[in-house]
Amino acid sequence: MKIPEKILFFIIDGISDRPVYGKTPLQDAKTPNLDELASRGILGIMDTIAPGIRPGSDTAHLALLGYNPYDIYTGRGPFEAAGVGIDVKAGDVAFRCNFATLDDGKVMDRRAGRIRETKELARSIMEDVKLNCEFIFKESTGHRAALVLRGRGLSADVSSNDPKKENEPIKEINPVKSEAKKTAKILNDFVKQANDILNKHPTNVERIELKKPPANTILLRGAGMVPDIETFEKKYGLKAAVIAAAGLVIGIGKMCGITHIGVDGVTGGVDSNVGIKINKAIEALNDYDFVLVNIKGGDEAGHDGDFEKKRDFVSKIDESFSDILDLKDTMIVVTADHSTPVSVKDHSADPVPIMIIGDGIRRDDIRAYDEISAAKGGLNRLMGKDLMPILMDLINRTKKFGA
C-alpha cells in the first residue's frame, strides 16, 4: 500500500449550517458521492479558528493553511490587494476601496450605482495623483478597488473615511495611534486629489448625463499592514496551487506564495461551474503537491438566508464530486472555512464538518458528510491550526520530535 503524496483540499465556503425544520442543507441535499467519500474516510468536526470564534473567510483560510491569523492578520486590505493582482510586499499598508458617489460632502451611494467601468478611473488616479510615498491603486470587480501605500514610516492604525451609511458626510481619516499621523495625512491627500480627478473624468461626465451616480470619491477600509509570511512551499515543502473565484482567497494564496490557477466559467456564486473547477484541480495534481479548491456558492446562499438555494447547491457540488472517486495516490480533504447558517445570514462559529480520505489512513463507520454525522467520527473535534500538521503526518512529511 502506497502512502499518498499529494493533497486535494476542498474548502466548500460557508457550507456548514444549523438545522432548519430539523435538517441542515448538507443533511437535506442529495449527496451520494460525498457519502461514498465519507464511507471511505475518517470524519470529525473542526473549529477553524477556535471554539466560539466566528471566523472570516480570510482568517479561516489562513488558519486552515497553518498560519496563525492572530499573528499575521491585521486587516482585509492586504489580502484584497493581493487578490486583485497587486504585488504586495511586507510592510506595505493596504486598503479595500469602494468607488462611491459624493454630493456636497455626503456619501450618497457607497457603491456609485454598482459601477462596472472603473478601469479608466483607476488609471487616471494612478497617473495623476502625487503622494508623499509610493502607491498602487487598482480596480477590482464592480465598484471595488484596492490601494497600497509603500514607504518608510507608514502605519495601518488609521480610521476609515467610510461613514458606513448613505446620506452621511464622508469622514476625515484620522490616526488611531500617534505613529500613524503621516499615513493619515497621505490618505486624506489621496482622497482629495482622487476626488478632483474623478469629478472631471469623462467616465463620470458621461454617467451624470445618463443620470447615473458618478464614481467621484474613494472610500477606504480594511486597513492592514502586509505581513511577512513564510511561503507555503518553504513551510511544508509542498508545491501548491489554488483554484478559486473569490479574490480574497486568491489573495491569501498569493501572499502565501501559492500559485493561482484560473478557470473559465467560475463565478463564486451558485451558478458557478463546479465540475470544471474539480477537473482543473485533478489536472493540477500532475504539477502540484497540494491543490486547494475553494467552492463559494454555498456561502452566498447562507448570507441570503435561502435554505433551498444552499441545499440545491450542495446537490450540484455532489454531482461534480463523482470525478474524484477514482483518484489515486492522493489524499482528499473536504471541509468548510466556517458555517454560514441560513438562519443567521452571516458566518457563525459552529464547527464545520471535515473528512479525510486516503489509502492506508484510519477509517470510521460514518457514512455521510454533514455536521451531525461528522461529530461522531474518528477525528472527534479538531482545531483548524492542527489540520496541516495532521495532513503532513498522514503523507509522511513530518519530522519526529524526540527519538
Next chain:
Amino acid sequence: MKIPEKILFFIIDGISDRPVYGKTPLQDAKTPNLDELASRGILGIMDTIAPGIRPGSDTAHLALLGYNPYDIYTGRGPFEAAGVGIDVKAGDVAFRCNFATLDDGKVMDRRAGRIRETKELARSIMEDVKLNCEFIFKESTGHRAALVLRGRGLSADVSSNDPKKENEPIKEINPVKSEAKKTAKILNDFVKQANDILNKHPTNVERIELKKPPANTILLRGAGMVPDIETFEKKYGLKAAVIAAAGLVIGIGKMCGITHIGVDGVTGGVDSNVGIKINKAIEALNDYDFVLVNIKGGDEAGHDGDFEKKRDFVSKIDESFSDILDLKDTMIVVTADHSTPVSVKDHSADPVPIMIIGDGIRRDDIRAYDEISAAKGGLNRLMGKDLMPILMDLINRTKKFGA
C-alpha cells in the same frame, strides 16, 4: 465504594497503528482481557504531544508524565545517560555514544561489528582521558555508551562527529552557537584521546587478530543539557516506580526521580516476558502509589513493518492482562506513547487509544481497546499533557481552583 488511591499505568509502546487490509493490529488481535477492561472503563483517543506532532518515545513519555517536552527536552543524550545509570545533574551536557570502527579517518562500521565487550574499553577511557572539565563515560548495551560533561560554561549546541553513513570521514565537532566553542574543543579533545587509548587497547588488539572490526573511536550524538526537573513525587505527591526494558524509559524515570524496578526476562522485544512484568508491577503497588509499566515489543514490530508480529504480540500481552482483572483499589490506565504504523515503519502522529478503569469513575459503552472504537469513547480526544491532571482528579488528589 472506595475511590482508588493507586495508579497502574501501562504504556504499550508504539502499539497504536493504521489499518492494513481494513484492520489495525489492535483490531485484529485476540484480546478478551483488554476488551473486558474496555467494557469496565472509559475510552478516548489522545495526541500525546499535540495533533499532527510525531512523537519520539522520550518526548511522549515526558508529556504523559505531565512534563512539557518543549521546555525540558533538548536532546536524547541526557535521558540515555540517566538510563545507563549515570547520576546526571541539571546543567550537565550529555551524549549518546557509539563505539565505532575508524580506518584512515573514515568510519568503516558505525557499530564496531555490534561489539558487546565494551566494559574494559569504557573503564580505560574513564581512567586515562584528561579533559578541561569533569566527565563520566559509561558503556551501555551492545555498541552503545553515554558521555556526560560537567562543569561551568558548557553548552549542548554542538554538532555531531557522526557522519551517519559508513565509509565517510568522521566529522569534527563544531559549535553551533558561539558559546559552545569551549565544549566543542573539549569534545574533539575527548575523541582524540579516546582514539589513542582504544587503538592500543588489548580488547581491540584481540579483535583485530580475530578479524573483527576494532572499537577504536567514539561517535557522539543526541547532545542535550540535563534539565532541572521537579521530581514526580514532589509534583504529584505520589511515590512512583517504573518497570521497563528500554534504557531510554528507565532514564526518563530516573530524571523524574522515579525508581526503576528491574525484572528478569524482559528484553524490550516481542519475546519479552510480559507476564512477569505485570506481576512485578502488581507487587510494586504495595510499596508505590504510581507504577508505570512500559511494554516495548509492539514498537519494534511496527518499525519492522511486520503486521502479524505486532498483532500476535498484542494477543500475547492480552493474556498477561488477565492478572490485573481482579486488582482492587487501583486505577488502571492503558495507552501508548505514539503510533508506529506497520505501513510507515516509524512513529506517526495518529492519536493513540487510551482507557481508564477504576471504581466509581464514568464508563462508556465501548467494548474494545483499539484506535477506532476508542475514538467513540467518553473521553473524546485528549492531549497527553492533560492526562496526569485527569488521573490526579480521579484519585481525588487535585486542589480546587476557586471556591
